[in-house]
Amino acid sequence: MKIKRLSLRARIFVAMILLVLLASVLIAAVTIYQYHEEAQDYHRERLERKEKAIRQSIDFAIRETTWEVKTENIPLIFKEEIFDIDAIHNLQINLYDLEGELLISSKRTIQRDTTETCLDAEVLNALSNTVEHRHVIKKEENGQTFQSSYSYITDEKFKNLAILNLPYLENDDFLNKELKEFLGRLSYAYLAMILAAIVFAYFISKYITKSLKNISEKMNEIRLEKRNKKIQIESSSEEIETLVNSYNSMIDELEASAVKLATSEREQAWREMAKQVAHEIKNPLTPMRLSVQSFQRKFNPEDENIHQKVEEYSNTLIQQIDTMSSIASAFSNFAKMPAQKSEVLNVVHIVKLALDIFNEHYIAFKAEEEEIIAKFDRTQLIRVVTNLVKNGIQAIPEDAENPKIEVKVFSEENSVRITVEDNGLGISEENKTKVFEPKFTTKSSGMGLGLAMVKNIVETYNGSITFVSQQGEGTIFTVSFPKE
Secondary structure: HHHHOOOHHHHHHHHHHHHHHHHHHHHHHHHHHHHHHHHHHHHHHHHHHHHHHHHHHHHHHHHHHHOOOOOHHHHHOOOOHHHHHHHOOOOOEEOOOOOOOOEOOOOOOOHHOOOEEEEEEHHHHHHOOOOOOOOEEEEEEOOEEEEEEEEEEOOOOOOEEEEEEEEHHHHHHHHHHHHHHHHHHHHHHHHHHHHHHHHHHHHHHHHHHHHHHHHHHHHHHOOOOOOOOOOOOOOOOOOHHHHHHHHHHHHHHHHHHHHHHHHHHHHHHHHHHHHHHHHHHHHHHHHHHHHHHHHHOOOOOOOHHHHHHHHHHHHHHHHHHHHHHHHHHHHHHHHHOOOOOOEEEHHHHHHHHHHOOOOOEEEEEEEEOOOOOEEOOOHHHHHHHHHHHHHHHHHOOOOOOOOOOOEEEEEEEOOEEEEEEOOOOOOHHHHHOOOOOOOOOOOOOOOOOHHHHHHHHHHHHOOEEEEEEOOEEEEEEEEEOOOO
């Protein structure tokens, strides 16, 4: 998963855990480094202490000897004493003359490899040229680290007699054991800290993102057609409070805009409908006016065909009045919201009944099951099917060679689907957005309110209606609504 895909809560959680792990690694690294430095200081100071003590023993031996104190007699002076000093301080002792030749050595067996019979010129130069007249060399042999200190031995008059060399083995076993024990205890503390950090990170990330999640859920619930609730948070940070206030202000503005938009759309829809109703009413009024005027001009009580003419005149008026009545009925049916009657019915059976009123031979019906039970109003379901089928019949040209309307009913999980497919003229791209608008069609055979009425009915029962159309090939309307 990419880090940018992680939620804010996950990022906070991961960041806190990584921070604790990084801190643990850094603390462990600093601890190991500190132990290493302390070990170095320990060996250096220990070598200095041993060297100081050994020099005191050597000075004592020089003061108490009966031999003449000079470089040539050093092997005689320390013939026995050098082993006693070695035994006391547990450290090998090598004595060289001022030219770097080995005079005498305690030659401890385990450290014989560190004994040199002749000193390098580098050591001699370092001793003579440094203020302290002391030089320390550090080297590794066979996986072991040695320090060798070189310094001058002087007589009572501070005249250089010889060069003292102390090979010192750095034994870190004790320090390493102590370090391992400390790191072991530290690892348990780190483990407890990490577990505590996981729990703490979980709750703190949940607390931080709780307000944001609440805001996100409210934003997802925003709908233009309903009243949206404002967010109420009792305690939050300044940033969250600012965000909440902005959201609540947006809700107020959205509701005001929605009211204005709904009012504007409603007024526009009624204006359009009024225009269409006026237009449709004028259509029958014109022939009625012409018929009345013609009857006035040609009326002759003595005409032998007067009864036939009155009957023709009456039939014309009745026909136009019926047209106006159908317009009024269509408008009334559309304006009236369908009553929500939840009847348990067999959708397959009701759709068959709705299709029985049509005489067109090219209407076909298919159902995946013989019985699909759902809750819907029987009358309203018949109106939905008949309006869709009528719409399909009107879309097919009269001179079509192979007209076809296919009605299908099938269930899909917890919903029922009804499709009405025709091979008519289809719907143009410019008219696809206007299909469900409540206005009259220009067709002489319809009032133009059928699809708007169907949409109104279906949405009342928490359903939906969609369509797919290709101009010149036909249209498929799909109605979907829940079974319960």
